[in-house]
Amino acid sequence: MTGTEQDDLGLFTDLYQLTMLDAYLNEDMHEEAVFTLFVRRLPDNRKFLLAAGLDPLLELLENLSFSEKQFDYLADQGFSDQLINYLREFEFSGQVRALPEGTVFFENEPMVEVRAPLPQAQLIETLVMNQLHLQTLLASKAARIALAAGDKPILDFGARRVHGIDAGVKGSRAMLLGGIRATSNMLAGHHYSLPVAGTMAHSYIQAHDSEFDAFKRFTERFPDTILLVDTIDTIEGVKKVIKLAKQLGDEFKVKGIRLDSGDLGELAKQSRKLLDDNGLEHLDIVASGGLDEYKISELENNKAPIDSFGVGTGMGVSDDAPALDIAYKLVEYAGKGRLKLSSGKPVLPGEKQVFRETKDGQFSQDTIARYDEQLPGHPLLQKVMTKGKRLPSHQRDFEKICEHAQQQLQQLPPSIRTIEKSDSYQVHISDRLSDYQQQVTEQVKKGGTS
Structure with a gap:
């Protein structure tokens, strides 16, 4: 309550x-x-x-x-x-x-x-x-989104734009009931013992003079993180992750990258190839940015190599x-x-x-x-x-x-x-x-x- x-x-x-x-x-x-x-x-x-x-x-x-x-x-x-x-x-x-x-x-x-x-x-x-x-x-909106994604996890990123705190907390609970795997909403996670998940925001990259330095510093504090690669140039961001992996060697524990803008399907294919060609097949690709069940279904039908999806406003306010x-x-x-x-x-x-x-x-x-x-x-x-x-x-x-x-x-x-x-x-x-x-x-x- x-x-x-x-x-x-x-x-x-x-x-x-x-x-x-x-x-x-x-x-x-x-x-x-x-x-x-x-x-x-x-x-x-x-x-x-x-x-x-x-x-x-x-x-x-x-x-x-x-x-x-x-x-x-x-x-x-x-x-x-x-x-x-x-x-x-x-x-x-x-x-x-x-x-x-x-x-x-x-x-x-x-x-x-x-x-x-x-x-x-x-x-x-x-x-x-x-x-x-x-x-x-x-819960009904979340169920549609989860069904569209099949076995791929959906993360709730919608707390910032939902209609108030009560809607954010109870809404996250309802969306997990509908099939979402985790929420970025910490109050909901605490109140209802829900699994929480999240990556990083563009502001962290922007606050540093170098995108590569931002990646390196963040992984020092959170080694198993997901790195957001589209702040400046998505493909160049992926290349910086590859550079960091080579520099850190066995100490590189990053779990994946996140794509948040642009042609997600095409960028996922390019990113997957770059990662695989450099021995990083184990890194996941997370996609976010204006997603809903229709866009996820389209990405799935086009066989985009995306491992999980972060969904915010469209799910948090059931926009359709x-x-x-x-x-x-x-x-x-x-x-x-x-x-x-x-x-x-x-x-x-x-x-x-x-x-x-x-x-x-x-x-x-x-x-x-x-x-x-x-x-x-x-x-x-x-x-x-x-x-x-x-x-x-x-x-x-x-x-x-x-x-x-x-x-x-x-x-x-x-x-x-x-x-x-x-x-x-x-x-x-x-x-x-x-x-x-x-x-x-x-x-x-x-x-x-x-």
Whole structure:
């Protein structure tokens, strides 16, 4: 939990959550509600999403509270003593059912379902959406990039341009969940025990009068480093690495070179030949600079001799799909199904379950059903929190979460796993849920005309 969250967590909500909460309390509306979090439609260039951010979210829900300064602020904003007294004693006591982190999912499928007294479930909407939206977005982007690179490692270099510290720390975690091997973000590495990796910046070379001297001095302090060779002239930089290797002999422990600009494919081929011709076949070539899944796929298709990739902004902000059409909607209150009939924004009422079928070891189709149905396939939503506390059975270590994510990605049909355009994955609605939706729709329409 970052310092900002620790200090201001209680008030990380929208104004209208508090106005509705005040009104609910005034009307004594405390019965149980169910809210569903889902993505209405996938971005045009996405065929799947990878659920991420659940464990950090549950930790936040366990610690959700308000400070005396916040109560003073709410009083100044005109909120009632009833609301302030309610928040003074606030402790989330609800149940959460969710897709385990690292689970692949598709549009309209419930990612999380919260069952709690209506005021509680309403208050946490902003927090739930904020945490799961970004982390799922970045895990999904990272998965596409990792799939494009095949077995070659991807490094996260995006901390400098992501949208804030919380996004940087939790985003790095989400991207490793998606298949990235390491991050340059030290705070994320420390906070979540993630593997960290990095090379050097152009400024180190620029700060020296000689590029060769910069290489030599840096390797004296970090013998097994990766040397950045494109500050002045890429090929001449490679030649200086070769010169350093000859000068140091057996003391030369450098692991590789990094290319950060220009025609990466052609420069990699030229660099590889120079290194190999001088007995440096063991040096890796790392490429970075404006990379994403499309550019990496092109480099791979052209058989560029690149051993790993550093990806920054494109992955850190998911630049081709920077937002998801994510929603957190009331689907049940006081035992009755609820929905909205707004055009283009359908909601499936009641508690739900998702059943996933497989064929020949690959996912074949999903069915969104009512909570108590028994259908072919594996049920995806699991109870992860009850009475406001995480279930011990759910608390998995991060390595297990990452393993689950990779298993999920490998079970996707090839047409869904590829970044190329293809048919979408089949998601159905069960007959019982469809009938229930029609029944609730008729009730809502009747109520709307009374």
